[in-house]
Amino acid sequence: MTDAHNRSDRFELIAACxxxxxxxxxxxxxxSDPPLTIRQEPKPxxxxxxxxxxxxxxxFNLGEVVVTPAEVSLDGERGFAMRPGKAEREALSxxxxxxxxxxxxxxxxAMVDELEAAGEQRAxxxxxxxxESRHTAVEFETMEDEL
Numbered sequence: 001m002t003d004a005h006n007r008s009d010r011f012e013l014i015a016a017c018x019x020x021x022x023x024x025x026x027x028x029x030x031x032s033d034p035p036l037t038i039r040q041e042p043k044p045x046x047x048x049x050x051x052x053x054x055x056x057x058x059x060f061n062l063g064e065v066v067v068t069p070a071e072v073s074l075d076g077e078r079g080f081a082m083r084p085g086k087a088e089r090e091a092l093s094x095x096x097x098x099x100x101x102x103x104x105x106x107x108x109x110a111m112v113d114e115l116e117a118a119g120e121q122r123a124x125x126x127x128x129x130x131x132e133s134r135h136t137a138v139e140f141e142t143m144e145d146e147l
Contacts, residue, residue, distance in 0.1 A: 015081070015083055017094070018118065070091035079102065101115075
C-alpha cells in the first residue's frame, strides 16, 4: 500500500490522481493567497523510459515518453509533480498539492485521503487488466541455466 505522507509514494499518487481533484485542491490551497513561487514552469518534455529485459535482467532504454514536470515553492515548502503527457495545469496543481502536504496544510488529511483513494483505484484497475489478459501470456524457456 502506498502512503501519501511518504514523498516518493506521493509522487506516484499525484501522477495517478484525477486532474479535477488536483485542480480543486490547488484552488483551495491558493484561496488564502499563500506565498507561491514557480521554480520550474510546467513544460512538456521527453523522458527516457527504462525497463529491465527478462533474461539477463539488464536495463535498457525502451523509448521516450512525453511528461510534464513542475516545481513550486509554497509557504517555504518545495513541491514537485510530473504528469504523463502534455499536462501543464495538472503538473502545476500536483506540485502545489505536494508542497501543501509536505508543509502540513490544514487540508492535508483530505488531500491524503483522495491521493490514497486514487492509488487504490489505479491498483484495482491494473489488477483487473492483468486478470483479463493473463490467459494470453506466453511462457518462454531459456537455456541459460542449462549451460
